[in-house]
Amino acid sequence: SKLYNGETLEKLRVQYKDYSEWHRGIDMSNHKKYWIDEFKGDIPVLNLITDFKRPQIQSYKGSSIKRKIDMRIKQQIEKFCQQTGTTDYMVLLSAMMILFSKYSHQEDIIIGSPVSGRTHHDTENMLGMFVNTLVMRGQPSADKVYKDFLNEIKEKCLKAYEHQEYPFEELVEEIGYNRDTSRNPLFDVM
Numbered sequence: 221s222k223l224y225n226g227e228t229l230e231k232l233r234v235q236y237k238d239y240s241e242w243h244r245g246i247d248m249s250n251h252k253k254y255w256i257d258e259f260k261g262d263i264p265v266l267n268l269i270t271d272f273k274r275p276q277i278q279s280y281k282g283s284s285i286k287r288k289i290d291m292r293i294k295q296q297i298e299k300f301c302q303q304t305g306t307t308d309y310m311v312l313l314s315a316m317m318i319l320f321s322k323y324s325h326q327e328d329i330i331i332g333s334p335v336s337g338r339t340h341h342d343t344e345n346m347l348g349m350f351v352n353t354l355v356m357r358g359q360p361s362a363d364k365v366y367k368d369f370l371n372e373i374k375e376k377c378l379k380a381y382e383h384q385e386y387p388f389e390e391l392v393e394e395i396g397y398n399r400d401t402s403r404n405p406l407f408d409v410m
Contacts, residue, residue, distance in 0.1 A: 248386055255355075255394075258355075265403065313377070330356065339385060355388065
């Protein structure tokens with residue numbers, strides 16, 4: 221829009237290739253340790269009851285359901301977020317985990333979540349693909365009070381954002397995840 225209005229663009233100090241080179245030189249050991257600790261032990265597979273048999277090879281055919289949240293409910297969520305010091309994302313992620321826990325009768329739920337990956341100020345206006353996938357893991361057990369579970373998810377989210385630079389594919393390789401051609405690695409829901 222600036223160019224259409226006859227304005228000039230701010231000169232970029234760095235290009236994507238500079239970012240790529242910088243990223244290659246980052247010490248990822250702290251990030252790696254966080255994610256490996258997060259996924260040590262058994263990794264659950266979400267077993268939802270379906271009306272058809274899972275194909276042997278993942279087809280990526282899926283569906284999405286879009287609904288608008290009533291303004292009154294949205295305002296209640298915002299108020300709840302202010303009271304608990306959380307974000308809409310944290311509240312809705314915790315609710316999704318509880319929902320999947322109820323449907324699957326499992327108490328260890330993993331949900332994939334895309335993240336922008338623009339962790340440095342210089343990348344804000346830069347062209348290029350920075351997206352990574354965060355793997356959010358929660359244990360919504362039946363004996364937990366919701367606010368306690370929400371606090372756990374809040375802490376998980378903050379830690380995941382802190383360690384978001386570690387590439388998802390490297391995590392999959394590092395933990396030695398046995399790939400199943402009928403499933404996405406680590407998570408089935410994103």
